[in-house]
Amino acid sequence: MYLDTKVPLDFIPKWDGDDKRAMTYFNDLNELVRESGPESNLAWQLPRLAPMGFRGLLRIWWSNLSDGLKDQFRLDLFSFIRGLRLHYLTDRWGNDRRAEFQAMRFREVGHLRETPFEYMNRRIFLARILYDLTPEEMVAHVLTGAPGAWLFLLGEHVVRDTDDLLHRVREAGPSLTAAYQAGTGSDGDTLDDKVNAIVEKRLGPLLSSAVQRAP
Incomplete structure (x- = not known):
């Protein structure tokens, strides 16, 4: 299966939910969108596909979220990233950033x-x-x-x-x-x-x- 932008799903960034790797993961998502070019709609596609790169407890956490909350995550790339910050990452992570x-x-x-x-x-x-x-x-x-x-x-x-x-x-x-x-x-x-x-x-x-x- 491929995205419309011809980016293989193997390129979807992986993350296990480790706080220390959160910014690396967010940067990887952002870079993937930027490299797809200004004409791409990957910024809207990626939030629907990114959870396929979740691993471990993060994947279980995602599966337990309500459909309504997941829909909010999927609006665009920054809705997805901010959703993870608000609903998954800790206050300490936010304060450090x-x-x-x-x-x-x-x-x-x-x-x-x-x-x-x-x-x-x-x-x-x-x-x-x-x-x-x-x-x-x-x-x-x-x-x-x-x-x-x-x-x-x-x-x-x-x-x-x-x-x-x-x-x-x-x-x-x-x-x-x-x-x-x-x-x-x-x-x-x-x-x-x-x-x-x-x-x-x-x-x-x-x-x-x-x-x-x-x-």
Whole structure:
């Protein structure tokens, strides 16, 4: 049996429910969708097929879920991932990932050669798993922690949603990289700290509200 996209079912990521491998599993799902191309409908097909890759107690847990809850999981890829986070993974897992999100920085250890587009994609991916936000709140949350000069280059005030944000980041990639490199000189960290402090002061109430609403 094959998917319409000609991806063999053997390629469906496997997972036994181990908390430590959850993000690896989610990334594998996301990469499979991305590699299928923009014209593919795999993001809607995969949630129906992904449980075939469940193993051990996770497979038993899935078989015990109600049909109604399974239908919610199957709406699209992120409904599937968020369903696993809300109904299977522990609160400790969520808290650890939120701390990881807050600490995430451009070209941090393990991502020293990433582009602005790659950075923003990995940040948006984790944010969509962790938080239930409006489009405007999601943009504000994702941009917190980015190099300070980026907020001005991207026109933060008029970014509609994360789709718009990714388009702007891709278009402005060279300028964003240059701004980051210019800000890593002797006083670059101090400048970024000041800019981020201003942003956090202005967005503080919004971000606090978003975290409190997050499941």
